[in-house]
Amino acid sequence: MNYSVVIPTVGRPNLDVLLDALAAGEGPDPCEIIVVDDRETRLGPAAARNTGWREARGDWVAFVDDDVVLAPDWKARLAADLEGLPADVGASQARIVVPLPDDRRPTDAERGTAGLATAHWITADMAYRREALARAGGFDERFPRAYREDAELALRVQDHGYRIVRGARTTTHPVKPATFLTSVRDQRGNADDALMRRLAGARWRSRIGGRPGRLPAHAVTTAAGVLAVLCGAVGWRRGGGALAAVWIGRTAWFALARIAPGPRTAAEVARMTVTSALIPPAACWHRLRGELRHRRVRR
Structure with missing residues (x-):
């Protein structure tokens, strides 16, 4: 068994820590460590990972994100996870741990990152058999962000007859930095959901083990707000008032649902x-x- 490590990066400070851990950790060394810097091309992590694995020489390609923390024995545990896997296993996923505060309830942003611990097939730490990557054609570079591109690849790999297993190695994914409007900017992922539906079919959420999305509820809330404004513009106060009440009520319910589990x-x-x-x-x-x-x- 031999493997290569591919790390797409945008220059996060943790990259040096990650490379030091790979150099000094216990276990067999990789054939090579390929770091693909996406700061100039801005083509996204899917394209960066494709560049990396196509240059890799290992039979296995371990994709690791530049913001994770590897255990000192990560190389040994990866080797143990991959050793002796049957030919129909196309990938091995690590167990992801997201540390949350012990002294208070997690914020909305922290809960969002914590969802990575139960997500299927995320490439924060995911090792693919190179043959499986080649047969599936790699990552779809039409996904511009680190969102859905890993799940979509996993579906195609499985469509080619491979199984994906969960290994015993554990990797820590710290909570992502967040600003006041991070959750609003994250809605860009809805555009990627549209591509996912086109590629994987209408039942794509159930195929990746995801929960139903909130888009239908958001559409109702948005429609109520837009129609309330239009009614006010044409002077229909009664209708506008009723629709404004619907918008306020739905927005307040959404806010309370997000506030309740937080600090x-x-x-x-x-x-x-x-x-x-x-x-x-x-x-x-x-x-x-x-x-x-x-x-x-x-499709």
């Missing part, structure tokens, strides 16, 4: 209140943009 500090409540009003129209806009952009994509 409920003044800053978090303010952030949830503002972003809960902005997320529904942002989600709808990005989904519409994605549907239009990928309208000619076929």
Whole structure:
């Protein structure tokens, strides 16, 4: 068994720590460590990973993100995970741990990162048999962000008859840095969901083990708000008032659902209140943009 390590990067400070861990850790060394810097091309992690694995010489290609923390014995545990796997196993996924604060409830952003611990097939730490990557054609570079591109590849690999197993190695994924509007910017992923639907079919969420999306609810909230404004513009106050009440009620319910499991500090409540009003129209806009952009994509 031999393997290569591919790390797409945008220059995060953790990269040097990661490379030091790979150099000094216990276990068999990789054939090579390939770091693909995406800061100049801005083609996204899918393209960066494709560049890396196509240059790799190992029978296995271990994809590792530049913001994870590897255990000192990661190389030994990876080798143990891969050793002796039957030919029909195309990939081995690590167990991802997201450390959360012990002294308070996690914020909305922290809960979002914590979802990586139960996600299927994420490339924060994922080793693919090189043959499986070649047969599937690698990552679809139409996915511009680190979102859905890994799950879509995993579906195609499995469609080629390979199994994906979960290894025993554990990798830590720290909570991602967040700003006031991070949750609003994250709605760009709705455009990628449109591409995912085109590529994997209408039941793609169940195929990747995901929960139902909130887009239908966001569409209702957004429609109520837009129609309330239009009614006010044409002077239909009664209809506009009723629709405004629907928008306020749905927005308040959404905000409360996000506030309740969190720390409920003044800053978090303010952030949830503002972003809960902005997320529904942002989600709808990005989904519409994605549907239009990928309208000619076929399975």
